[in-house]
């Protein structure tokens with residue numbers, strides 16, 4: 324997501340120019356056209372409808388491989404070393420920019436779930452970014468009051484066809500939304516322990532990973548893993564069948580042919596050749612890399628957000644349940660988007676990696 328709280332007009336223009344990139348402009352455009360101190364009541368209504376839609380989803384879990392003996396990498400799969408050319412050719416920001424080498428590493432088989440994140444919070448007392456108010460001294464001039472309240476961005480589908488790409492029609496900043504109540508007040512994760520945790524930021528995800536002695540994947544690690552450790556070009560642009568994406572005209576009609584209109588529990592779709600599940604679709608996944616165009620300095624340009632002095636945008640990968648052929652073809656390993664480091668969002672989660680000897684060396 325682009326800059327929700329501190330974006331200037333020229334920055335908005337930049338991002339509007341990238342509107343075809345899809346959801347990357349959601350937050351900025353929403354602020355420009357919709358976000359205001361009066362938006363919260365409307366947001367609550369729309370988030371309630373979104374929550375109702377999610378409530379119709381089967382609150383279940385999907386079978387996962389039986390847990391192995393307790394090890395530092397329980398629930399993870401080994402991703403072997405290799406080299407490849409990351410990126411793809413659908414959108415400008417994913418343009419390939421040369422070969423990269425990746426060492427072998429362990430990676431979570433699935434996205435981190437609500438149950439797993441709850442155990443972390445219970446053990447550490449961690450308070451997520453979405454649960455904290457914005458530091459008033461770091462707010463941008465003219466920032467709507469609602470945006471200084473704790474909260475997160477929530478997908479709120481319109482109930483009728485709307486022309487254009489006014490993404491504020493389906494994204495709302497909802498005060499009170501966070502990982503325990505991802506749709507805002509009145510919603511919860513009860514019965515959804517096997518669903519991916521959402522509305523978390525890089526800071527939250529890193530804290531979780533560190534608690535387990537792990538880290539967030541780099542973009543190169545993530546994409547190598549999503550490609551199944553293969554160097555071949557990725558010619559297929561078709562909507563994948565083994566992933567939770569959006570079928571039908573986005574954002575008003577979801578045919579849910581994959582069984583899920585909203586999020587799905589982790590592990591409901593077939594694993595890739597390495598045994599990883601949901602690398603594409605369900606939730607975008609945070610990486611530890613600052614966003615920049617391939618082949619350009621990763622930290623070019625001024626800091627753009629205001630929740631923290633050194634606020635950055637990080638690369639997210641894999642697309643989400645909102646990716647559709649007519650709007651956001653980002654259900655591919657090579658796709659990438661920026662995500663504010665101070666903004667929780669209802670379709671962004673993460674998984675962790677562990678740098679440790681591979682299975683052959685453990686025997």
Ligand SMILES: [Ca+2]
Nearest residue numbers: 567568581583
């Ligand atoms: Ca779906």
